Amino acid sequence: MAKSGLEVLKERGFIQQCTDMDALESLMNKEQVTLYAGVDPTGPSLHVGHMVPLFAMHHLQKAGHRPIAVVGGGTSMIGDPSGKSDMRKMLTLEQIQANSASIKDQLGCILDFTDDKALMVNNYDWLGPLNYIEFLRDIGIHFSVNRMLSFESYKQRLERGLNFIEFNYQLLQSYDFLKLHQDYGCKLQMGGDDQWGNIVSGIELIRRVEGSEAQAIGLTFPLVTRADGKKMGKTEKGAVFLDPEMFSPYEFFQYWRNVADADVGKFLKFFTFLEIEEIAELEALEGAEINKAKERLAYEQTKIIHGEEEANKALEAAKAAFSVVGGAADKDAIPSVEIAAADLEAGIGIMDLFAKTGLCASKGEARRLVQQGGARVNEEQIKDINAVVGSDAVKDGEIMLKAGKKRYFRVVVK
């Protein structure tokens, strides 16, 4: 017999805390459960940091349950103080609506929205029209300030100062759960562990409004961290976005390809759909062999987000770039820029070339790169900052640039 959705989550490490695991288990065995997790539309694209709840919902959907992705169009106008040291930047309504729209498409990679098997709603739809007096009277009355202040997330913020608008966030998120419970029969809210307080509040609100028999359960995921302590899904340049325009599939692939050894198994479980047995095998690899697991992780992840074709391209491109043999492999996915043959005829300074491709942010940086021996043209190290690249460097209609050990860039001559 197939594993239950909950079992899948357990064995993959998705579960941090649950308000009532036994109740959730029997509920899920008994019926199709409608569940939800919130997604913040604070940017125009989802990024890797958003993915844990989405993958969790995927597994539960596969087990026959119905996920609702709630875009926080309303709540993101307030800003959740949980786990944040500073107040979040407030966005305008227009920004948030625009973000919500583009996020919706991306969700389709992970959740199946056909035939309403999953839903996406925007909490602005019910939070927007709220009447302050009514809300206070109907919802606010159920909240104890004393209790709210006792929550860890607020305690920390009290040290630094907590704005009233943020203090209200919990009420709104609780109201979300109540609303979804009433309108969609939603019985489970999931979220990162920093959401625990908000989730519990929502459950309490439902019980108070709907009576103590009302079924509402909360489940949190561990906060996924990287072995080096950095934030998941962040690079120096910013978040690892799912939007191919903002973060190319090749770079996306490379991000996953370069995860730390210690993270591979964890990430395979969280961020791929591979069977747990297969992951165990990959995880058991040692030494240099572990690179196979990383490659698999990168491939599977890229396939889910950008599709099989892009994943293949990225894999081929990576092989072409990094393998010693090289060959005529497909390099298409490596980022490239076009350059006119005539310009090349005249010769381009090495620093200009690197700066132009974006491999270096400025010519000063390019100068440093060259001086430190990190610049390569067609795998040949260039150490002279006055070197000029001319048309003789063109091979197969392009020039391959390399900055440092990992960053490749193609200059396509046209």
Added chain:
RNA sequence: GGGGAGGUUCCCGAGUGGCCAAAGGGGGCAGACUGUAAAUCUGUUGGCUAUGCCUUCGAAGGUUCGAAUCCUUCUCUCCCCA
């Protein structure tokens, strides 16, 4: 409303008239070592048409031969009192 403390380069944080493109740390980048890992060590870390020039110490003015440093106004943040 009253009083106090502050806003410095990617971040934290020194700097209180010239020696300041600004200590130190973190982070980043590069090199060595490797496995497109981690750790470690070394170098580097505003821009440029480059022994010089330009932009940067919350903003705008001012004093001065010379200002991140002094003065004025503005602005934002935090704390205390009301």
